[in-house]
Amino acid sequence: MNSEVYRHRLARCRSLLEQTGVDLLALTPGPNMTYMTGFAEEPGERLLTYLLPREGEPLLLVPELYVEQVANATGIDDLRSWKDSENSLKALELAVDELVGEKGRVALDTRMWARFVLMFREVLPTSKFVDASLIMGELRIIKGKEEIETMQRGFKATDRAMGMVIDTLREGISERELAEIIRSSLMRCGADATPFIPIVSSGPNGSQPHYRYGDRRLRPGDAVVLDFGGVFGGYCTDITRTAFLAPVGEEQKRVYELVLESNELAFGAAMAETPAEEVDRAARRIIEEGGYGVKFIHRTGHGIGLEVHEEPYIVAGNGRPLENGMTFSIEPGIYLPGKFGVRIENIVYVADGKAVRFDEYTREMQVI
């Protein structure tokens, strides 16, 4: 991203601080800090925080060993550093003292570790803390053109990886071997990392939506849920398909058709101005009618971007209307303990009022 993009984000962020009455925004390493500064780092035990007061310039408080790296990555002038041999609480106190008065409202990064939340509490005992997703969620929920393009490239690669993985399905291969094939396929297709541990849940393991993988080997008659993604240019991809090893049973066929129809109906409902929960309702209705309502044990979808799960959530109770530039999953599923599971996940973006799929790998039932 060029520096123009970051200046624009800073301006929008400032106006949201104003609107929400927040006096100070405090971010820690993770997607929010990356969004505001371009600096990407894993969260860690050392205090590293981006502080943006409602009025004035942002500053970064960083451990000494990060100074050169953060200066290179962010172009932010006001860097304050502390050494490993010093007390970071003291450094934080010095930094915030000038930025926020008593009883100020402070928005803390939604992912900030409790360790640091408690430090902020100590140096700002009378402040009111709120979740910074109030601001950052709002900023990030609408993707810009360059973000959509980055994600398009990522999903093209992810489609290719899905093809490579499905080509290797056969009796006797283990979930663990498939997980490794997923990782190496994603890397070969250009991913920088995997944003979550791949899910390869075969046969009865498929009834656990977030099962990862184990040592079970594929057998005839298995349904195999494959759910994975990569990080491409900082943005996450995510895709799920369910494939089968012959022979396919009657219930497997019926369940697959229901989930596929649910996926299509939700896709059709996903239009600008439609409340997010309507998309969930569209996905759920057909599965309920098919008699599997209580087996669809999660929401229909989640937003995606710098994080693999972010706003908007496609869930009952979320009345927020969809808008152009939103990116989210549509992933109905049916989970039958002791038997199998089926999930079909697309990621879509809204453009010109309608949903468009990022991933184009076939959703037709594939039997190997």
Place this chain on the structure above:
Amino acid sequence: MNSEVYRHRLARCRSLLEQTGVDLLALTPGPNMTYMTGFAEEPGERLLTYLLPREGEPLLLVPELYVEQVANATGIDDLRSWKDSENSLKALELAVDELVGEKGRVALDTRMWARFVLMFREVLPTSKFVDASLIMGELRIIKGKEEIETMQRGFKATDRAMGMVIDTLREGISERELAEIIRSSLMRCGADATPFIPIVSSGPNGSQPHYRYGDRRLRPGDAVVLDFGGVFGGYCTDITRTAFLAPVGEEQKRVYELVLESNELAFGAAMAETPAEEVDRAARRIIEEGGYGVKFIHRTGHGIGLEVHEEPYIVAGNGRPLENGMTFSIEPGIYLPGKFGVRIENIVYVADGKAVRFDEYTREMQVI
């Protein structure tokens, strides 16, 4: 780990709750929850928490889609679930109401996201919150026999991976290519994942201790810092070596010798009953005498186990005496902006009063 191990941990945890006057321990997915329950999951936006009152049995509050998975993994009887379409704050309120009274002391997982800290604050407005590392750090700082053995296996594999990586060093190969070779070598050696993004910092990039990798290609005369690790049986490994492409300059040679001597001196100082900061001092003194004191811009080491950085920290100000069963890094470094960096990292454990190295890959200067 067998269930005996978890029962023992629970008993020790209870007695620490007693000693520290904590009424309720609240953990979220991550190393602490894994340590107490065996359930390993990435942190996420849904509330999933392990609650242990000072008196009474632990309970787990989990999203509905995790019920089967958590029940299988933990063997904990008291599972309460909430659905995506429900309010998790309400579910939390119901769960904690019975566990802790007003003004109770509640220890929050050090990695708990602010999002959840604020929820705990809302349902327990008069409680005093403290960092659960008070308890969990204490529990985890001494490794049991089975933990040491798991780590020994991990480091044997990591040594092999280091050999495979160093064998591929040559002029023209890029940092990014080397990072991919690191990942695939670790996986081929049996790693389940990489606990942090590998560091391949060549030439002038080496002066940033936590630089990751970029597109720079190796050139004659480069120092190349290779710092990576894998996850083996849930436990992290971590290793750093610095290799060189001929010709090696005089300053490179002098700096390498200083860092190697610093590493050896710190290793010699790492004995049971010695305060952690003494090891840091031993590492630092020789580098200061060599005139590079201000270029050793980080602590000497960190504990390691389920987390790649955990207690004990080998740093000025940490007067805690080392004990048998502690596992930590010794990793002095010298960083020269615009030129190069050198770091040599061993991980050691204390047994029979003395430090023993987990990793045995050579520390001698290697010039390719």
